[in-house]
């Protein structure tokens with residue numbers, strides 16, 4: 001057993017054990033398990049928390065991404081073959097969703113200080129068939145939304161958000177991840193800042209037509225039983241996950257605050273010339289530190305650091321070791337060069353980050369990194 005595990009899900013849920021058990025038993029006793037009272041309540045609560053009109057629960061984050069794009073296609077706002085700008089250093093799900101619905105992902109390199117899509121690179125990536133931007137608030141840090149929204153408006157592009165890692169990240173004026181564009185996708189995968197005890201996802205939007213289309217697409221393409229408007233899929237948020245998420249939502253802000261506290265300590269106390277720390281955003285609320293990613297100067301140094309920390313009982317992961325354009329699944333699809341994404345994949349390392357980490361555990365991690 002690691003001294004400081006990368007993430008301990010049982011410990012993460014332990015503070016809510018009683019309310020989770022109560023929520024689960026209410027669902028069992030209700031006799032209603034899909035699309036019911038808890039789903040509706042959680043949709044309303046999360047929409048309100050994010051400051052949007054509609055939330056539609058779906059099966060997982062990948063489905064949320066896929067269905068929000070498909071809804072836009074069914075409504076005639078996007079057509080097969082249209083290009084969507086996505087970051088080159090994202091988790092594969094973002095790219096999979098775009099290609100799954102017949103759109104073309106075009107990769108945009110990140111800014112090195114924020115790890116997020118670089119707004120200065122949007123212009124060059126834009127072509128005659130570019131119709132949308134799908135930003136990813138990677139690692140929990142909001143993208144440069146003012147610049148990106150302005151660019152999308154100026155160029156008549158649809159704006160979508162992959163908010164799977166950024167539950168509760170907000171600009172100084174209170175605008176929340178998931179509230180900026182046509183629609184946004186959330187994942188509640190168990191490791192996320194707001195995590196279910198299984199798979200769950202959600203689409204957020206202020207657009208009634210998108211909300212209705214996503215709800216219908218996730219229910220076999222049907223609004224009215226046995227009447228099918230679209231060739232839909234089965235992707236619905238079940239009552240059990242909705243009830244568990246509803247029990248955890250009131251604690252999300254305090255968990256994010258604790259993550260920020262740990263991040264601030266890492267940035268203050270890690271003192272090792274071999275380590276490049278992430279830049280803190282000007283407004284602390286913009287980052288919810290889903291993961292805390294440091295960088296080293298070379299792949300060898302990163303691998304050595306990872307080995308060193310493992311030997312000291314400290315869990316680490318790499319988010320992500322292979323960028324989408326180098327995956328076998330996309331072997332013949334991207335002809336461009338993406339040196340920043342490639343360099344990041346070789347040099348990044350995610351160190352322990354969780355709201356239930358103790359101060360001593362944080363000190364342990366800092367001590368080991370400084371000793372390296």
Ligand SMILES: Cc1ncc(COP(=O)(O)O)c(C=O)c1O
Pocket residue numbers: 060061062063090091093094136162164165187188189199200201
């Ligand atoms: C950025 C990003 N997008 C999409 C997803 C997909 O979510 P899920 O695992 O719920 O399908 C994830 C997480 O797994 C993610 O990190």
